[in-house]
Amino acid sequence: MRGDCLCGEISFEIVGTLPKLYQCHCSLCRKQGGSSSNTGLIIAKENFRWLIGEEKTSSYVKATGFRSDFCSKCGSVVPNPFRDKPYVWVPAGSLDDTMPLEIAAHICVGSKASWDLISSGAVQCDTMPTLLELIDLIAPST
Ligand SMILES: [Zn+2]
Numbered sequence: 001m002r003g004d005c006l007c008g009e010i011s012f013e014i015v016g017t018l019p020k021l022y023q024c025h026c027s028l029c030r031k032q033g034g035s036s037s038n039t040g041l042i043i044a045k046e047n048f049r050w051l052i053g054e055e056k057t058s059s060y061v062k063a064t065g066f067r068s069d070f071c072s073k074c075g076s077v078v079p080n081p082f083r084d085k086p087y088v089w090v091p092a093g094s095l096d097d098t099m100p101l102e103i104a105a106h107i108c109v110g111s112k113a114s115w116d117l118i119s120s121g122a123v124q125c126d127t128m129p130t131l132l133e134l135i136d137l138i139a140p141s142t
């Protein structure tokens with residue numbers, strides 16, 4: 001599966017079995033993505049590689065540690081490697097939609113926007129699970 005940003009100057013590839021998606025409804029993700037939530041995947045570092053444009057990535061880090069990586073040309077959200085763990089967060093909307101994916105978990109539902117109606121039957125967590133709990137929730141079906 002490949003993905004890229006709006007202008008196409010940053011692109012990447014994911015190999016291996018894809019996990020499911022999760023959606024974070026927290027206020028930080030809302031501001032960062034400009035909508036009700038952020039939808040993403042967590043990929044093992046060895047299954048992710050940049051194809052072009054990694055050096056065009058810019059970062060913004062809030063004092064709390066919340067980090068957003070984006071294309072310095074078009075501003076699109078781009079994959080964001082965890083600094084201290086062997087995983088990469090990948091924004092689902094940047095992927096070429098070439099295979100079926102599903103949302104397995106909604107997180108930070110307790111702080112969602114009043115106008116955000118979650119219609120899927122996926123698991124809902126009121127707060128932010130730990131990274132390992134989240135990886136477990138979005139593990140591919142076997
Ligand atoms: Zn771009």
Ligand SMILES: [Zn+2]
Pocket residue numbers: 024025026027028029030038108
């Ligand atoms: Zn969030």
